Amino acid sequence: MDNVVVIGAGITGLTCAFQLKRRGANVTVLECQDRIGGQINSQHIGDFIFESGPNTGVVKHPEVAELFEQLNGACEQETALESSKQRLIWKGDKFHALPSSLASALKTPLFKWYDKIRILGEPWRKKGNDPYESIGSLAERRLGKSYVEYAVDPFLSGVYAGDPYKLPARLALPKLYNLEQDYGSFIRGAIAKAKLPKTERDRKATKKVFSARGGFSNLVNALVDAIGQEHFITSALDIKIMPEGDGWQITFNKDGEQRQINASKVVTTCGAYSLPSLLPFIEKETMDDLSNLYYAPVVQVGVGIKDCGDNQWLAFGGLVPSKEKKQVLGILFPSACFEGRCPKPGATMAYFIGGRRHPEMLNKTDEEFVNLVNETLNDMLKYDKNKKADEIRVFRHEHAIPQYEASSDARLAAVEKVQAQYPTLRIAGNLRDGIGIGDRIKQGFDEARILCGE
Template identity: 60%
Template sequence: MQETDIVIIGAGLTGLSTAFNLKKAGRDVLVLEKQQRIGGQICTYIDEGFTFESGPNTGVVSFPEVTELFQALANECQMETARESSKRRLIWKGKHFHALPSGLISAVTTPLFSLKDKFRILGEPWRKQGTDPDESIGSLAQRRLGRSFFEYAVDPFISGVYAGDPMKLCTRYALPKLYNLEANYGSFVRGAMAKVKEPKTDRDRMATKKVFSAVGGLQHLVQALAKNVEIVTGAQDIRVRPDGEGMWKVSYADTVISCHHVVTTVGAYALPDLLPFIPQEQLEPITRLFYAPIIQVCVGVRDAGALRLPAFGGLVPSKEGKQVLGILFPSECFEGRAPEGGALYSYFMGGARHADYLQKSDDEIRQMVIDAFHEMLKYPSDIEPDMIRIFRHEHAIPQYYADSGERLRAVADLQQRYPGLVLAGNLRDGIGMGNRIHQAAEIAATI
């Protein structure tokens, strides 16, 4: 029987970041991964001169821990922040993309919002505070900002972040910072102004809110995190159980490992097989978590001519009835993602409201992408993409609905009942890369 201090299950960003932090603190760590590769959803490809991601494309420096992690990895991996031009966000309406307002003049002149709501937004600081702690993002947005702001700003934003339905996602869990602006200050505007005035330490300022990737692609971040960590890939049929003497037994294939701590970073759906000693009724509040499926299609054009759009990407409101949730423009955000004069796009389809798209054939998906290529990006009919790569993710993004409170209480109860067991990953604490890095740092510090 092998012995170690801590076993981490899952070699995605959460697991690798946790292992890196623990290793840096001098702890003995072993990471088990059932796949033959590390990185979880993160995977960078280089093909025909294009560098693209099959999973997450970007993160946000939303916590100091993100900056600190890249500083610690400086010799192995460099953070790359998005170009200034990529701060521009586009929203589809009618037959064109329109820029989201970035100032007073553009807010007044934009065709995205109704005249009534443009005036209505002026009264937001004095609008009555909500009383439902489980209010959906959609309900909150319409109540405080108006219907057109919901339809052409909030709804496409939620499609871009969660690939979800804003009328089902609970603000308190899915967008806690937004929820707290109203809960603590009575208004989004007043809360945002108060936040700006709050004193910040040098460490607070490390959370720059900038969009980031890694130079050369996010796979470089994964490889840097894994460099000095012991990892077993291809570890099938992993099972965890307490040994009754304050230790844990983790088994896979013909191997059994004894350890003091076990950190799981797998999806909620994988927990019953992983933790067979926990009764199903205790896990059910966790395992019922729904994951929106996503199809990501990477499209490369060698000669984009004058059709390149200086923007982060374009989002599509559900009201517009399009087959794509949005199109990201990675080559406008970061260097070296496309050949000189070319462009790289990432199309996103499916999501919580179109889960059936996952069953469409590659030919159907390819045709949907080509149609959007011509209609939405305005490429002439005689120009076709030079590269199309399709990636399917059955369990892409967890949806934080109103029952998330039950899930979080169940996690806390199980961790208290079984000391040494930590249930981590995106089933709690947020879905972005910044959230994963922040959670990993907190877990390592706690252990």
């Protein structure tokens, strides 16, 4: 039986530990915080449930569905309500629905007429050949500038809290990049891919938006129970991983005492910024490449309203293009997606602020965020001028979303090099393989398979 140490108890580490345990490995999860869940942290505030981190994931890989199946009812996967499907984009002085049909695409005021007509020529436009072309430049070339400003830019804010002109498409949105490279066009590629035969397992992957019933922390709790509380060591500080014989020696400080455990295999699932202190035996040049990854800071503000009157926002959320120069990146409506997040007829909202373009927003005081929210309730969400939120909580994330910028090639090469040199060490986490909950779950499965030699 392998002794495997997993560093980090976020969704990646938990999924990986669970899959290792299912394969009979003896797992220990080391976590530096005094709580488990990493960026997942659902909070019950008064009558509301707020997420401090992710509100939703997408069932983009079969592993997401399989994780809930394996948990055998201990945690219920909750799919977003059909009525919350609509996506909104801010333009001028209000939110507009993102078009979902040809008729609405022709009518929408979001895009310029010139671009609406020009998009018909997308299948015949020339293929790009710059491997570092930004998403902004690629989309501008194929679709037109107004699509970048009012679709791509807000979409990138929603996913990466990022800047479309700083993220190379090949590294940050590889599926989109490959549509052009493999099929010569987004439209032709999307049609061809939809026609590809699918196995029953492939069909488990969908575009459905999900959470765990009652909040994402219920998924964390179910995973902890399935792995066994006794396999976790929290508040494990100053962890150092060193090669020893055929395996690994891991030292750390717990409650002021120095401790040591030995393992045959180790997988790290924490952010790139944690690696220099965790892996002191790796030479500086390689470590510089491994840890060279900027994480955009994000402030999420949870907002609860007990009674919305007849102003219910039945939508997934609204995103704000950077061109519109608002202080928020977007506002999600979690209670429109999932049951039981607030008293009826109330609502919960999640404001996203800061990101790649405005890291300074992290320094605002709670009072400033409260004022911002209460102003936007009227200005953006069209509530009466006197309407105030009943609960507001500010959650600051200094290292929120990794930006897969041009440095990623060197980082991924360094990961490969270290893993080739030390086959019983895996360097996982959101420094590679995608930033969404679905990607993290898939990576947890993949790493467990690799560690077990499958």
